[in-house]
Amino acid sequence: MKNALDEARILVLGAQVLLGFQYRAFFEKGYEKLGPAERALELGALLALLFTLGALFLPPARHRIVERGRDTARFHHFTMTVMRVVLLPFAVGLSFDLAIAGNRIAGPWAGAASGAIAFVAALALWYGHFFRTDRQEEEEPEDAVEDTPLEHRIVEVLTETRILLPGVQALLGFQLAMVLMETFPQLSRGVQLVHLGSLGFVALATIVLMSPPAYHRIVERGRDTERFHAFASRMLLLALALLGPGFAGDLYVVLRRAKYDGAALPVSLLTLLTFYSAWFGAMLILRRRRSGALRSRSA
Numbered sequence: 001m002k003n004a005l006d007e008a009r010i011l012v013l014g015a016q017v018l019l020g021f022q023y024r025a026f027f028e029k030g031y032e033k034l035g036p037a038e039r040a041l042e043l044g045a046l047l048a049l050l051f052t053l054g055a056l057f058l059p060p061a062r063h064r065i066v067e068r069g070r071d072t073a074r075f076h077h078f079t080m081t082v083m084r085v086v087l088l089p090f091a092v093g094l095s096f097d098l099a100i101a102g103n104r105i106a107g108p109w110a111g112a113a114s115g116a117i118a119f120v121a122a123l124a125l126w127y128g129h130f131f132r133t134d135r136q137e138e139e140e141p142e143d144a145v146e147d148t149p150l151e152h153r154i155v156e157v158l159t160e161t162r163i164l165l166p167g168v169q170a171l172l173g174f175q176l177a178m179v180l181m182e183t184f185p186q187l188s189r190g191v192q193l194v195h196l197g198s199l200g201f202v203a204l205a206t207i208v209l210m211s212p213p214a215y216h217r218i219v220e221r222g223r224d225t226e227r228f229h230a231f232a233s234r235m236l237l238l239a240l241a242l243l244g245p246g247f248a249g250d251l252y253v254v255l256r257r258a259k260y261d262g263a264a265l266p267v268s269l270l271t272l273l274t275f276y277s278a279w280f281g282a283m284l285i286l287r288r289r290r291s292g293a294l295r296s297r298s299a
Contacts, residue, residue: 004059004076004079004080004083005059005079005156005159005160005163006159007083008056008059008079008082008083008163009159009162009163009166011052011056011083011086011087011090012053012056012163012164012166012167013166014090015049015052015053015056015090015093015166015167016053016166016167016169016170017170018045018049018093018094018097019046019049019050019053019167019170019171020170020171020173020174021097022042022045022046022049022093022097023046023171023174023178023250023254024174024177024178025042026042026046026254026257026258027178027181027183027184027257028181028183029182029183034100038100038103038104039258041096041097041099041100042096042100042258043254043255043258043260044092044093044096045092045093045094045096045097046093046251046254048089048090048092048093048096049089049090049093050247050251050271051086051089052086052089052090052093053167053247054247054274054275054278054279055082055085055086055089055278056082056083056086056163056167057163057164057167057240057243057279058078058082058278058279059075059078059079059082059160059163060160060161060163060164060236060240061237061240061278061279061280061283062075062078062283062286063075063156063157063160064157064160064233064236064237065237065280065283065284065286065287066283066286066287066290068233069148069153069156069157069229069233070148070153071148071152071156084127087122087126087127088127090122091118091119091122091123091126092119094118094119094122095115095116095118095119095122096115098111098114098115098118099111099112099114099115099116101114102114102115150224150225150226150229151224153229154224154228154229154232157212157229157232157233157236158212158232160236161209161212161232161235161236161239164205164209164236164239164240164243165206165209167243168202168205168206168209168239168243169206171202171246171247171250172199172202172203172206174250175195175198175199175202175250176199178195179195183257187253187256187257188256191252191253191256191257194249194250194252194253195249195250195253197245197249198245198246198247198248198249198250198253199246201242201243201245201246201249202242202243202246204242205239205242205243205246208235208238208239208242209235209236209239211235212228212231212232212235215228215231215232216228216232237280240279240280241276241280243275244272244275244276244279245272247271247272247275248268248269248271248272248275249268251267251268251271252264252265252267252268255267255268
């Protein structure tokens with residue numbers, strides 16, 4: 001199970017650099033020189049990477065809410081499915097960025113070729129393995145539940161915290177640098193205040209994600225306890241709750257900067273609703289169904 005979470009963390013580390021660039025690109029001076037198609041690609045890449053990160057945060061949310069930190073075959077299958085799905089939007093975002101870079105350097109044909117080559121290479125290397133005849137098939141039933149020792153559960157909740165942290169770092173770095181850019185004063189006062197609110201949410205999420213190590217060292221003196229596991233789980237879920245407005249708020253700022261004034265508010269609210277529905281709503285429904293099924297079996 002830890003290997004699956006570590007692999008998800010690798011994907012987040014890859015996406016965080018691009019996400020920070022995507023947010024920042026809209027406030028660079030060169031953005032004004034982009035044509036309509038290039039601006040659309042920039043926005044498409046940003047949305048693709050937001051989808052990627054939002055989906056990669058699903059396994060930690062499910063593990064805490066539905067499985068309550070236990071290792072189950074169902075959770076392992078879910079994590080693998082998420083990682084298979086998110087590779088596609090990540091490939092889309094990367095290819096869009098390379099298409100823009102190629103176009104700026106060598107013209108439209110080079111841009112199209114750069115994006116297409118990157119997309120095809122990503123699909124071949126990431127999804128081509130499904131066509132192998134010697135790949136391992138799933139044998140474990142989905143309802144299998146492992147007896148997960150406390151120390152393993154603590155390692156996993158800390159690993160899941162590290163899954164969230166890179167995405168938070170990428171956004172927080174952009175948010176702090178953004179106020180120093182020459183284009184920031186061009187935003188209206190209201191949009192600047194939205195950015196300040198988003199910055200506050202993400203900064204709080206960073207503080208929350210860094211609180212389990214402090215708690216573990218100071219309160220528990222480094223010992224693995226159920227109390228620490230519960231605290232770390234709550235902090236992870238609280239950080240997710242704070243990240244939703246942080247991501248959505250600065251998406252609103254970016255859309256206003258890109259002159260999509262009419263779409264800025266509904267798209268941002270829809271993004272926030274999607275994040276909360278996926279991270280919390282769907283997981284709470286799954287937990288309720290799981291609890292009902294267990295009660296039916298015991299009866």
